[in-house]
Amino acid sequence: MSMKSFLCTFFFLLLDTAVVSAQSNIDSLLKVLDDKIEHKDIYFDKKEEHIKLLQSQKTALKKAAPEAYLLNQALYKEYKSYVSDSAIHYLDLNMDIAFALKDASKINETNITSASLFAQLGMYKEASDLLTGINVISLNKQQRLDYSIAYGSLYLGLGQHSQYVRMRRVYWDKAKLYYDSVRQQTLAGSEEYLRLLEKTLRLSNDYDKALAVNDQRLKLIEPYSPSYALVTFHRSLIYRKMKDKENEKRYLALSAVSDIQHAVRDNASISILADILMREGDINRAYNYICFSLENIQNYNTRVRSSEVLNIQTIIDKEYQNRNEKKNIQLKTLLAVASILSILLVISVVLLYKHMKKGQAFSLQLKKNNEELASFNQMLHNMNVELKDRNLEVAEANHIKEEYIVNLLDECSQYIVKLDDYRDMVHKKVRDRQYEDLYKITRDTSLKENESKALFTHFDTMFIHLFPDFIAQLNALLLDEEQIVLKKGEVLNTELRIFALIRLGIGDSSKIAKFLGYSVNTIYNYRTKMKNKSKGAREDFEARVKKIGAYS
Numbered sequence: 001m002s003m004k005s006f007l008c009t010f011f012f013l014l015l016d017t018a019v020v021s022a023q024s025n026i027d028s029l030l031k032v033l034d035d036k037i038e039h040k041d042i043y044f045d046k047k048e049e050h051i052k053l054l055q056s057q058k059t060a061l062k063k064a065a066p067e068a069y070l071l072n073q074a075l076y077k078e079y080k081s082y083v084s085d086s087a088i089h090y091l092d093l094n095m096d097i098a099f100a101l102k103d104a105s106k107i108n109e110t111n112i113t114s115a116s117l118f119a120q121l122g123m124y125k126e127a128s129d130l131l132t133g134i135n136v137i138s139l140n141k142q143q144r145l146d147y148s149i150a151y152g153s154l155y156l157g158l159g160q161h162s163q164y165v166r167m168r169r170v171y172w173d174k175a176k177l178y179y180d181s182v183r184q185q186t187l188a189g190s191e192e193y194l195r196l197l198e199k200t201l202r203l204s205n206d207y208d209k210a211l212a213v214n215d216q217r218l219k220l221i222e223p224y225s226p227s228y229a230l231v232t233f234h235r236s237l238i239y240r241k242m243k244d245k246e247n248e249k250r251y252l253a254l255s256a257v258s259d260i261q262h263a264v265r266d267n268a269s270i271s272i273l274a275d276i277l278m279r280e281g282d283i284n285r286a287y288n289y290i291c292f293s294l295e296n297i298q299n300y301n302t303r304v305r306s307s308e309v310l311n312i313q314t315i316i317d318k319e320y321q322n323r324n325e326k327k328n329i330q331l332k333t334l335l336a337v338a339s340i341l342s343i344l345l346v347i348s349v350v351l352l353y354k355h356m357k358k359g360q361a362f363s364l365q366l367k368k369n370n371e372e373l374a375s376f377n378q379m380l381h382n383m384n385v386e387l388k389d390r391n392l393e394v395a396e397a398n399h400i401k402e403e404y405i406v407n408l409l410d411e412c413s414q415y416i417v418k419l420d421d422y423r424d425m426v427h428k429k430v431r432d433r434q435y436e437d438l439y440k441i442t443r444d445t446s447l448k449e450n451e452s453k454a455l456f457t458h459f460d461t462m463f464i465h466l467f468p469d470f471i472a473q474l475n476a477l478l479l480d481e482e483q484i485v486l487k488k489g490e491v492l493n494t495e496l497r498i499f500a501l502i503r504l505g506i507g508d509s510s511k512i513a514k515f516l517g518y519s520v521n522t523i524y525n526y527r528t529k530m531k532n533k534s535k536g537a538r539e540d541f542e543a544r545v546k547k548i549g550a551y552s
Contacts, residue, residue, distance in 0.1 A: 026246060026249055026250050026253070029250060029253045029254070029257075030249075030253055030285065032253075032257060033253050033256055033257055033260075033270075033289075034285070034288070036256075036257050036260040036261070037260065037288065037289075037292050040260055040292070043260055043261055043262070043263045044263050046263065047078070047082060047262075047263035050078060051075065051078050051079070054071055054074050054075050054078065055075065057071055058071040058072070058075070065097050065100060065101060066101070068093075068097060069094055069097045069098070069101075069106065072090045072091075072093050072094045072097070073090075073094065075090045076090040076091055076094070076113070080117065080266075081264040081265060081266045081267075081300070082263060082264070082265055082266075082300065083265070083299065083300060083301070084117070084121055084266070084300055084301045085301055087117060088114070088117065091110055091113060091114045091117065094106070094110045095107070095110045095111075095114070098110050104138055105140065105143075108134055108135075108138060108139055108143055109143060109146075111130045111131075111133070111134055112130075112131075112134065112143060112146045112147050112150050113146070114126075114127075114130055115127040115128075115130040115131045115150045115154070116146070116149065116150040116153060118130070119150060119153040119154040119157050120153065120157075120266075122157065122161065124154060124157060124158055127150070127154045128154060131147070131150060131151055131154065134147065141185075144185065145182060145185045145186065145192075148178045148179075148181045148182045148185065149178075149182055149192075151174075151175075151178045152175050152178035152179045152182060153175075154175075155171045155172070155174040155175035155178065156171075156172070156175040158171040159171035159172040159175060179196050179199075182196060183196050183197070189216075191217060191220055191221075191227070194213050194216055194217050194220075195217065195234070197213050198210050198213040198214055198217065198234060198238075199234075201213060202234075202237060202238050202241060205241065207238055207241060207242050210238050211235070211238055214231065214234060214235045214238065217231045217234075218231055218232075218235075224257070224258045224261055225258075226258075226262050226264070228254075228255075228258045229255045229256075229258035229259045229262070229264060229267065229269065230255075232251045232252075232254045232255040232258065232269075233251070233252070233255040233267075233268065233269050235251045236248045236249075236250075236251035236252045236255065236269070236272075239251065245276065248276070249273060249276055249277075252269045252270070252272055252273040252276070253269075253273060255267070255269035256269040256270040256273060265296035265297065265299055265300035266296075266297075266300050267293075267296070270289050270290075270292065270293045271289070271290060271293040273289060274286040274287075274289035274290040274293065277289070278290075341379055345377070348372060352370070426438065426441075429441075452517060456492075456497065456516075457491070459492075459497070459500075460491035460492040460497065460500075461491060463492065463500045463504075464491055464492070467500075467503065467548065467549040468549075469548075469549055470496075470500065470503065470548055470549055471484065471486070471492075471496060473548045473549055474496070474499060474545065474548060477534060477535060477536070477541065477544055477545065478530075478533045478534065478535060479533055479534070479535055482533035484496060494516065494518075494526065495526055495529075495530060497516060498512055498516070498523060498526050498527065498530075499530065499542075499545050501515065502542055502545055502546065503545055503546055503548055503549070505546070507542070509523045509524050509527070527542070
C-alpha cells in the first residue's frame with residue numbers, strides 16, 4: 001500500500017470514528033457532515049480512481065464481448081448514482097453487445113436495467129417504451145422480479161409528478177399492484193421484502209411497526225455501506241411522519257454522510273436536511289448544504305432532483321434576502337437616529353455658547369443646558385454602542401477597503417511632502433540662479449527609479465499582508481519544475497507582481513504595463529509564459545489565480 005493510500009485510509013477511519021461518536025448529538029453529527037462536505041474531493045477522487053481502473057481493464061479486453069458486457073455492468077453501477085449520462089452510455093454499449101450476441105436474456109436484462117434508471121431520472125416515456133416492449137414470458141425469475149420493481153418505480157414516479165390529480169391515483173394504484181407482485185416474488189426477511197413492507201406500514205401510519213422493520217433492515221447491512229444511506233433515509237421519512245424533528249435530522253445527516261463517503265451525487269437527504277435547518281434559522285449551514293446538493297445534481301444531471309433542490313434553494317435565497325433587508329433597515333434607522341442626535345448636539349452646543357457669552361446672569365440656564373447636553377451625550381453614546389455592534393457585522397467586508405484607503409492616504413501625504421520639498425529645492429535653485437544644477441536634476445532619472453522602487457516595495461508589502469499565502473498557493477498551480485523562488489530580500493518579483501494585480505481584479509495588460517513601467521508586449525509575454533507553466537488547463541490559469549487566498 002502506498003503512503004498516499006495509507007493516509008487516505010487513515011483519514012477515512014478517523015472520520016468514520018467521529019461519525020459513530022457523534023450519533024448521540026445532532027450538533028456534533030452536523031459538524032461531521034460539514035467536514036465531509038469540505039473534504040468531498042477525497043471521496044470523488046477515490047471513485048474516479050476505481051472507474052479508471054475498470055475502464056483500463058475494459059480497454060485491455062479489446063473485443064472480448066462477454067467480458068466487456070460484465071465490465072460495462074460494473075461501470076454502470078459505478079456511474080448509476082454518480083453521472084447519469086455515463087450510466088446510460090454503458091447500458092447502451094451493453095445493449096449493442098446483447099444484440100450482437102443475439103442473447104435474449106442479456107437484451108431483457110439491459111432493457112429492464114435501463115428502464116429502472118430512466119424511471120429514476122424522470123424519463124418516464126423512455127422507461128415505459130422499454131418495459132412495454134419486453135416479452136414477460138421470456139424472463140427468468142430474477143428478471144421478472146426486476147421487471148416488477150421497474151414498473152413499480154415508473155408508476156410511483158408518474159404518480160408523484162403528474163399534474164392531473166385523477167391520473168395520479170391511477171398511477172399509484174398500478175404502482176401498488178406491481179409492488180404487491182414484488183413482495184410475492186421475494187422471500188420474507190429479504191431486503192427487498194422488508195423495504196416494501198416498511199413502506200406499506202409507513203403509508204398506513206403504523207409507525208412503530210415500520211421502525212421495527214427498519215431495525216431489521218439495519219441489521220442486514222454494514223454501517224455506512226452504500227445501502228446504509230437508503231435505509232437511514234427511509235427511517236427519516238418515518239420520523240417525519242411522526243413529527244420527530246430531531247430524529248429526522250439525525251438520520252438524514254447519517255444518510256448524507258454515507259452518500260458523500262461513497263461519492264453518491266443522486267441523493268435527497270441533504271437537500272431535505274437543508275430545508276429543515278433553514279426553517280429552524282440555521283441559514284448559513286442550510287445554504288452551504290443546498291449549494292453542495294445543487295452542484296451534485298448538476299453533475300449527476302437529473303431533472304427530477306434538480307426541480308426539488310431548486311425549489312428549496314429559492315426559499316433559502318429569499319430568506320437570505322429578507323434577513324439582509326432587515327439588517328439594512330436596522331442600520332439605516334440607527335444611522336438616522338444618530339444623525340438626528342448629532343444635529344441636536346450641535347444645536348445644544350451653539351445655544352450653550354451663546355448663553356455663556358451673556359455672563360453670570362445666565363448661569364442657572366447654563367447649568368440646565370449642561371444637563372441636557374449630558375443627557376444627549378448619553379443617548380448618543382448608547383446609539384453609538386448599538387451602531388458599533390451593527391457595524392461589526394460588516395467589518396470583515398470593509399477590512400480590505402480600509403487597509404487600502406489608509407495606506408493610500410499615507411502614501412499621498414508622504415508624496416505631497418516630497419513634492420513640496422522638491423518645489424522648495426527648485427525654488428532655491430532658481431532664486432540662486434543655479435540653472436546648471438537644475439538642468440542636471442532634470443536629466444537625472446534616479447528620482448523616478450527610486451520612487452518606482454518605493455512604490456513596488458509598498459505594494460508588495462501591502463499585498464502580502466492581505467494575502468500571506470499567495471506565493472505558496474500560486475506555486476501550487478504551477479508544475480513542480482516551474483516553481484517561483486524569490487531572491488534574498490525580495491517580497492515579490494515581476495512575475496508575482498503581475499499576477500498579484502490580476503488577483504486584485506486588474507486584468508487589462510495595458511493598465512498593468514502602465515503601473516509596472518513595462519510595455520504591453522512584455523506584460524503579455526509574462527502572462528503567456530506563466531500560463532505555459534500551469535499544472536492544469538492554461539486557459540483556466542488566471543481564473544484560478546483570481547480565486548487564491550482569503551482575506552486575513
